[in-house]
Each structure stands twice: as C-alpha cells, then as structure tokens.
Amino acid sequence: MKQIIMPHEAVGRHGEDFCQALYWRYFPIMKRARNYKLNGKCGNLCSLRFAASRPAKKALPENEFLYDHLLSILDAAQYIAESNYVSLHINKAENKNILFALAMFENEVSVEIELNEALPDTMPDIAFLWANFDAGCVTNQPLIGYLNYEGLLQADASGMRMICKDSIQAVPAEGPYEWMKQRFLLDVERDEAFAGNLNTDAIAELISRSI
Amino acid sequence: MRRYKIIVAGCGCPHAPLFLARMRDMRRWEVVAASESDDKLFETMKNSTADLPDIKLYRDHKEMFKRHSDVDAVLIGSDNFYHFQMFLDAVQYKFNIFMMKVISMNEDECREMIRIKNSYDRHVACELELHFRPQLHEARRRIVSGEIGDIEAIYLTNVSLCPIDRYPNWGDPVLSYGSRVPLKPNSKFCRGGAITDHPHPYDLIRWITGRDFATVSAVSARNQMQDLAVEDHAAITGKMDNGVPFFVNPSYTNLVERGPDLRFIWPKVLECNLKVTGTKGYISADFFNHACTTCGHGFASPDRALVEDVPSAREEIDDSLMGAFAALLDGRRTTPETGLEESYQAVRVMNAAYDSIYSGKEIVLK
Incomplete structure (x- = not known):
C-alpha cells in the first residue's frame, strides 16, 4: 500500500510512491457528478458550489485548513471541471476558520466555496456539492432544510449524530467527511487511489497568492 | 380603516x-x-x-x-x-x-x-x-437581540428559476439594466440578468447586520442558458464595513424547461438559505423550510412543482409590503x-459585482 500523506505535506514532493488525502475527490457525490459530466447525461458543466461546515471542536490549524481542506476542495473542483484555474479569490474571517472563495477555470466553469469550521460543537458535519450543468444538476443538498440528505440520525442527551452508511462501507461513517475519508482509504487499499503530486503544487501556489 | x-x-x-x-x-x-x-x-x-x-x-x-x-x-x-x-x-x-x-x-x-x-x-x-418572510424575520430578531453573539460570517443564497422565457423583456439588457454593457470583455452576454433581478439579498444582509458593504468580488459562470442575452449565474463575496465576510449567490440555476409555460426541471422554485455564524452560536434559515411539501396536479409545473404551500394563519395586513405601505399612508x-435608499445601496453592490466580473478584480465601495 502506498504511503498516505496530507496535501500540505505533498507540496514540492514528486514521485508516485504516495497518495494524498484529497478527500473531496473521493466523495461519492463528487464521483457521481463527475460520471454524469463524462457521460454527458446532464449536459455541459457550468458551475460548482461547495458548502462544507464542521463544529469548532474539529477545526484544523489554519495551515491545514487552507492547504489540506480548501486545497482538497479546489483539487476536486479541478478534477471535475478538467480545466486550468484562471482566478481564485479567498475571503477569510480574521482568526477563525471561516472563508468564502470564488474561482474560475479557463472553460468558464465557476467554483463557489463556503468553508466553515466554526459551527457550535452541537452541530454535525455538513458537506454539500452542487454541480450545475446546462441540462441538469447533481447535488446532495436536500430540497428543504440545512443538514445532509439521507442516512441515519441518532440522538441522545449529549447531542445529535448524522451517520452515513452505504453498501460498501464496513463501518458506518460519522457524517460526510468521515464518509469521504473512508472512500479514500478504500481506494488506497484497492490500489485505485490517485498517486503522486497531481496538481497540488499549482493549487497550493494559487492559495498562497490569494490569501 | x-x-x-x-x-x-x-x-x-x-x-x-x-x-x-x-x-x-x-x-x-x-x-x-x-x-x-x-x-x-x-x-x-x-x-x-x-x-x-x-x-x-x-x-x-x-x-x-x-x-x-x-x-x-x-x-x-x-x-x-x-x-x-x-x-x-x-x-x-x-x-x-x-x-x-x-x-x-x-x-x-x-x-x-x-x-x-x-x-x-x-x-x-x-x-x-424577504422582510416579511417569517423564518427570516425571526432569524433577524434573534441575531439583533444578540442570541448568537457578534456576527463572524454571513451567507445567503437566492437561487431561483429563470423567468425570462415567460417575461422576455426581463432578459432584454436595455429594459432590464438600462443599457447594453458586456458582462466580460468580448462576451456575448450583457448585464441585466440574475444579478439585476435580485437586489433583496443585499438589503437583507444590511437589514440583519446593520452594516454597509465595503468590498465586492464576483464571478459569473458560463451560462446554463446560452441563448439568453444576460447572465444566469453569479456568486459574490466580500467584506462588510466591519470586516465580516459575506457571500451571496443570486443565480437562475434552478432549471426550468424552455418555453412560455412554466415547467420545472429542478423541482424547487427558490432556494433562499441564510446562514449566520456568530461568536456565541449559529443560525440557518431556509425560506422553504415549511411544514408542508406539496406536489400534485394543477400547480405551475404539473406534478413536479414544490411550491410555497404553507398551512399557516392568514397574515396580518401590515405584515406585507403593501400592508406596510398602507400603514405608511395611514400615518401608523x-x-x-424598504425605500429608495435601501434599493440604491443594493444597486451599488450589484454594480460593483458586475464591475468585478468584468475586471476580475475586487471592487472597493466608497
């Protein structure tokens, strides 16, 4: 099995002996959207919208918030858009892991990102993708409400958990982030994960120029 | 009366x-x-x-x-x-x-x-x-009363269907925007679409935060509807004058089938989600988070429309824009x-968003 490293550790590293934990690329909703792009069932991709929120107790150090979490979303967006970035604008709150980001690709696909690691600790993880095509869309955002679409909800006096369970998971995932991580690890185990730097150097450079 | x-x-x-x-x-x-x-x-x-x-x-x-x-x-x-x-x-x-x-x-x-x-x-x-939408009204009341502390970030979507097939005039850049201004250099699309149609998100943010907009950056994706003369997508971010970041999506990306009859592809008319993160808590309000979801014959889009169908009590007469206007004439x-000043402040943000889309730069509002 290849070595697993975080994206910020992959910056400047080359070779094919490692896999980056670019979790969003392995998010089942992302994979589904990419399949629809490739088979043309939804038409041409126009815009991507990401909403990713976590309670503050899970907040990463700022460097990892930017160069692991944000980078992973930007990588996934590029994976589906299949084009080069022409712009990235990051609008970050001071001293908090909250940011909004806008990006454009050469093929005029846009990316909107809401990344928030400052929710109250009573909130579950939330991760949405909207892929808008000219003849359809793919999303896991429910028509009504704020939380994730389906799965299990379990609650007791200490709080509420939203659990993702699909047909191939051995262990249920505690929310969508864990779900992405499990799918990534499964692909690594099957030797189907993407190896090497991919476009991480360029995206990290883009982030550092934009922040 | x-x-x-x-x-x-x-x-x-x-x-x-x-x-x-x-x-x-x-x-x-x-x-x-x-x-x-x-x-x-x-x-x-x-x-x-x-x-x-x-x-x-x-x-x-x-x-x-x-x-x-x-x-x-x-x-x-x-x-x-x-x-x-x-x-x-x-x-x-x-x-x-x-x-x-x-x-x-x-x-x-x-x-x-x-x-x-x-x-x-x-x-x-x-x-x-939106001022009289009960969820948003209640969200504002709680935020203004300090229940979630100081605002750290505010996010608002107003993603709707595109009305231009049924109202072609709404997609005419001159009738809508006032003149033909290209959206981007060498673009066949002009200003006057989704951004121009949606002044209320900026008003809602000013109403909730009590702050003005300071900076604006925006992007507009390739149009989902290539035959329109105006933009159907935009995403906007920036800072309020106290440094708080905001985000607005005022797009027409809820797809409808093309033609004069209103038939939805995406089954929801409007997504209007407000998310406010504060130092002491978080509020999210969904304009469509109603107690009743309806899908059936006889709606605007046969069998598929998810409409605002609320089994609620009739509104008090003042709790509407025209009711409030009557109260103004009464002297009550x-x-x-909402008046001219509020609309003007929204227009400034919208024009800044257009300028940012054209130039690719952040616009500072003076």
Whole structure:
C-alpha cells in the first residue's frame, strides 16, 4: 500500500510512491457528478458550489485548513471541471476558520466555496456539492432544510449524530467527511487511489497568492 | 380603516401581476387603473384583470396619471428602464409611490430620485422582498437581540428559476439594466440578468447586520442558458464595513424547461438559505423550510412543482409590503419598510459585482 500523506505535506514532493488525502475527490457525490459530466447525461458543466461546515471542536490549524481542506476542495473542483484555474479569490474571517472563495477555470466553469469550521460543537458535519450543468444538476443538498440528505440520525442527551452508511462501507461513517475519508482509504487499499503530486503544487501556489 | 385608491404603471416586472392579484384580496387597496405600453404585456395585463371590469386599462402611463390624478398612490411595475421617468411623472401628480425591485441600475438616476424624495411631501416605498418572510424575520430578531453573539460570517443564497422565457423583456439588457454593457470583455452576454433581478439579498444582509458593504468580488459562470442575452449565474463575496465576510449567490440555476409555460426541471422554485455564524452560536434559515411539501396536479409545473404551500394563519395586513405601505399612508408608520435608499445601496453592490466580473478584480465601495 502506498504511503498516505496530507496535501500540505505533498507540496514540492514528486514521485508516485504516495497518495494524498484529497478527500473531496473521493466523495461519492463528487464521483457521481463527475460520471454524469463524462457521460454527458446532464449536459455541459457550468458551475460548482461547495458548502462544507464542521463544529469548532474539529477545526484544523489554519495551515491545514487552507492547504489540506480548501486545497482538497479546489483539487476536486479541478478534477471535475478538467480545466486550468484562471482566478481564485479567498475571503477569510480574521482568526477563525471561516472563508468564502470564488474561482474560475479557463472553460468558464465557476467554483463557489463556503468553508466553515466554526459551527457550535452541537452541530454535525455538513458537506454539500452542487454541480450545475446546462441540462441538469447533481447535488446532495436536500430540497428543504440545512443538514445532509439521507442516512441515519441518532440522538441522545449529549447531542445529535448524522451517520452515513452505504453498501460498501464496513463501518458506518460519522457524517460526510468521515464518509469521504473512508472512500479514500478504500481506494488506497484497492490500489485505485490517485498517486503522486497531481496538481497540488499549482493549487497550493494559487492559495498562497490569494490569501 | 381607509381604503386607498391605487393605479399600476406598467407590468414588465414579473412581480407586478402578483401584486395586482394580491391587492385584490387586501381590503386596504382598490386598484382603479393600470397601464402598459408593450403589446404583449398589455394583453397579459388585460387577461389578468378580465374579471375586474372596473379597472381601466391604458397604453400610456401619462394618460392614466392625468385621468386618475385623484388617486392616493401609484405602483411603478414597469421594466427598470422606465422607472426613472415614471417616478418623475408621478411626482408631478403628487402621488404616493411604490416602486418595484431595483429603482434603477443607473446610480445617477438613483441619487436623483433620492434627492427629490428628500423634499417630497408624499411617501415613497420600494419592493425589496424577504422582510416579511417569517423564518427570516425571526432569524433577524434573534441575531439583533444578540442570541448568537457578534456576527463572524454571513451567507445567503437566492437561487431561483429563470423567468425570462415567460417575461422576455426581463432578459432584454436595455429594459432590464438600462443599457447594453458586456458582462466580460468580448462576451456575448450583457448585464441585466440574475444579478439585476435580485437586489433583496443585499438589503437583507444590511437589514440583519446593520452594516454597509465595503468590498465586492464576483464571478459569473458560463451560462446554463446560452441563448439568453444576460447572465444566469453569479456568486459574490466580500467584506462588510466591519470586516465580516459575506457571500451571496443570486443565480437562475434552478432549471426550468424552455418555453412560455412554466415547467420545472429542478423541482424547487427558490432556494433562499441564510446562514449566520456568530461568536456565541449559529443560525440557518431556509425560506422553504415549511411544514408542508406539496406536489400534485394543477400547480405551475404539473406534478413536479414544490411550491410555497404553507398551512399557516392568514397574515396580518401590515405584515406585507403593501400592508406596510398602507400603514405608511395611514400615518401608523413614519418610514417605509424598504425605500429608495435601501434599493440604491443594493444597486451599488450589484454594480460593483458586475464591475468585478468584468475586471476580475475586487471592487472597493466608497
């Protein structure tokens, strides 16, 4: 099995002996959207919208918030858009892991990102993708409400958990982030994960120029 | 309570026919006349008022103003392009004035209307939606009362269907924006679409935060509807004047089948989600988080429309834009719920967003 490293550790590293934990690329909703792009069932991709929120107790150090979490979303967006970035604008709150980001690709696909690691600790993880095509869309955002679409909800006096369970998971995932991580690890185990730097150097450079 | 006589100047704004229909049900307003110069829109207006033979219809708003100079108010419901001249004409007759959506995308015209209003001895109000949506009203009350502490970030989507097939005038850059301005260098698309149609998100953010916008950056994706003349997508971010980051998506990305009949592809009319992160808590309000989801025959999109269908009590009369306007005329309110200044402030952000899309740069509002 290849070595697993975080994206910020992959910056400047080359070779094919490692896999980056670019979790969003392995998010089942992302994979589904990419399949629809490739088979043309939804038409041409126009815009991507990401909403990713976590309670503050899970907040990463700022460097990892930017160069692991944000980078992973930007990588996934590029994976589906299949084009080069022409712009990235990051609008970050001071001293908090909250940011909004806008990006454009050469093929005029846009990316909107809401990344928030400052929710109250009573909130579950939330991760949405909207892929808008000219003849359809793919999303896991429910028509009504704020939380994730389906799965299990379990609650007791200490709080509420939203659990993702699909047909191939051995262990249920505690929310969508864990779900992405499990799918990534499964692909690594099957030797189907993407190896090497991919476009991480360029995206990290883009982030550092934009922040 | 007194019932006020009102005339309707133009129905180019898709909301104008809705206001006409609602005012029929409101005991405070008696619609006595309406005007529309466009042939097709005139037919629409004629059909929608066919069961009200007492309403006089005109092709020229000036003629209507002259013949009904004794009415209490005029609702200016035309395309944005005509708003300024209609406002000037209405002032000549000393009408109380209610204007739809953006007062004008031309900021010089906005400032001139505000200057005139400041010495005008009648009332002027403006349609900026969402203040009376119960979820958003309650969210604001809790935020303003400090329940979630100081605001650290604010996010608002207003993602809707595209009304342009049914209202082609709404997709005409001149009628909508006021002039043909390319969206980006060498772009075939012009200003005047989804951004121009949605002034209320910026008003809602100002209403909730009590702050003004300081910086604006925006992008617009390739159009989902390539045959439109105007943009159907935008995403906007920036900072309020206290440094708090905001995000707005005011797009037309909820797909509908193309054609004059309203048939949804995406089954939800409008996503209007507010998310506010504070130092002591978090509030998320979904305009469509209603107790009742309806899908069935006879809705705008047969079998597929998820509509706002709330089994709620009838609203109090003041809890609506036209109710609040009547309260203003009664003297029970001293200021409009939303007026020219609020619309102008929204227009400034919208024009900054267009400038950012064109230049690729952040725009600083002065």
